[in-house]
Amino acid sequence: AADDKFVLEIPKVELHVHIEGTLTLNLRWKLTQRNGTILRLVPNGPELHSLEELHAAMDSIMPDSSRMNNDEERDMFFESYFEGFQALKTEEDYYDLAMNYFEHAASMNVRYCEPFFDPQGHTSRGVSWSNMMDGFRKAQKEAEEKLNIKSSWIMCFLRDHSPESATEHYKAAQPYRDMIVGIGLDSCEEDRRPSLFEEVFAQARGDGFKLTMHCDVDQKNTPKHIRQVVSVVAGEGTDRIDHGLNASDDRSLIDLILKRDMGMTICPWSYLRHTTYAKLGQRIRALYDAGIKITINSDDPAFMDDCWILHNFLLAKHLCGFSDRDITVLARNAINVSWAEQSVKDNIL
Numbered sequence: 244a245a246d247d248k249f250v251l252e253i254p255k256v257e258l259h260v261h262i263e264g265t266l267t268l269n270l271r272w273k274l275t276q277r278n279g280t281i282l283r284l285v286p287n288g289p290e291l292h293s294l295e296e297l298h299a300a301m302d303s304i305m306p307d308s309s310r311m312n313n314d315e316e317r318d319m320f321f322e323s324y325f326e327g328f329q330a331l332k333t334e335e336d337y338y339d340l341a342m343n344y345f346e347h348a349a350s351m352n353v354r355y356c357e358p359f360f361d362p363q364g365h366t367s368r369g370v371s372w373s374n375m376m377d378g379f380r381k382a383q384k385e386a387e388e389k390l391n392i393k394s395s396w397i398m399c400f401l402r403d404h405s406p407e408s409a410t411e412h413y414k415a416a417q418p419y420r421d422m423i424v425g426i427g428l429d430s431c432e433e434d435r436r437p438s439l440f441e442e443v444f445a446q447a448r449g450d451g452f453k454l455t456m457h458c459d460v461d462q463k464n465t466p467k468h469i470r471q472v473v474s475v476v477a478g479e480g481t482d483r484i485d486h487g488l489n490a491s492d493d494r495s496l497i498d499l500i501l502k503r504d505m506g507m508t509i510c511p512w513s514y515l516r517h518t519t520y521a522k523l524g525q526r527i528r529a530l531y532d533a534g535i536k537i538t539i540n541s542d543d544p545a546f547m548d549d550c551w552i553l554h555n556f557l558l559a560k561h562l563c564g565f566s567d568r569d570i571t572v573l574a575r576n577a578i579n580v581s582w583a584e585q586s587v588k589d590n591i592l
């Protein structure tokens with residue numbers, strides 16, 4: 244449609260996308276064939292022998308999710324998400340993964356992005372830091388030269404792993420620090436409050452990294468977790484919040500976020516299976532109308548019906564009735580709350 248052309252063409256910044264969540268089924272099949280690895284959708288699921296079987300397996304959990312409750316749906320997501328990591332081994336695999344994302348993003352006019360990566364999900368399988376980071380670096384350079392898309396990485400710690408493991412990985416990543424702009428926290432939030440990771444985040448803050456943390460939607464204790472992310476972690480809170488949609492239900496949280504002028508990364512497609520369209524539209528709209536710098540992002544496109552940043556913008560537009568002017572505000576929010584150098588920020592919109 245003609246009005247979608249504006250949304251497609253506006254230059255974008257993407258701040259919440261897990262690079263491992265962009266591993267499309269086609270690419271996963273290609274890597275599996277190349278490396279001779281076993282392919283499954285979930286850890287103890289049946290072995291899959293073709294791309295068609297992989298698609299069918301993914302389709303079979305997707306429509307079913309309406310019958311799952313929140314926790315079941317979340318656990319199924321994480322099982323399939325982490326099983327996907329198994330396909331990634333060589334430097335070329337990491338290059339292909341990142342390049343595949345950059346190509347999708349560039350086709351939707353993303354000009355700058357800060358993708359997440361989960362190093363613990365790779366080192367735990369025996370993958371070396373150099374395979375991971377050299378592959379990412381090669382793709383990053385090529386994307387800048389050939390696709391006109393700049394990037395910087397956010398290294399996330401898995402919150403269901405120990406704080407000691409986070410610290411170890413933080414130290415091991417230092418040779419690659421020129422590629423990494425920020426530190427994040429992701430994976431399953433159940434009983435894993437943000438402040439468990441205060442020490443490593445404080446160290447990262449002291450070393451000059453930007454900080455962000457996931458507060459997934461409608462988890463146990465989400466408002467408490469948001470409050471910690473805003474005000475407790477590393478003494479002064481983080482610089483952005485990932486998701487955090489529950490803040491829309493709590494005026495005191497909205498005020499805190501406004502006072503600190505924090506950005507929030509919103510990924511509308513991720514929330515569809517938790518809620519109704521009307522409620523979701525209201526929540527996103529409430530944050531936007533309060534004046535919080537929310538941004539629109541894709542999270543895990545390969546696990547969300549192949550919906551990338553453009554689809555998330557279009558969904559937000561339809562859920563919230565955003566005008567082209569609102570879309571421009573959202574695009575500008577992402578530039579403002581990004582951690583790009585000012586010279587990069589100045590040349591996007």
Ligand code: HPA
Nearest residue numbers: 261429430431457459543
């Ligand atoms: N939440 C937490 N961890 C994640 C997510 C998410 O939405 N996606 C990938 N890892």
Ligand code: ZN
Nearest residue numbers: 261429457542
């Ligand atoms: Zn996420």
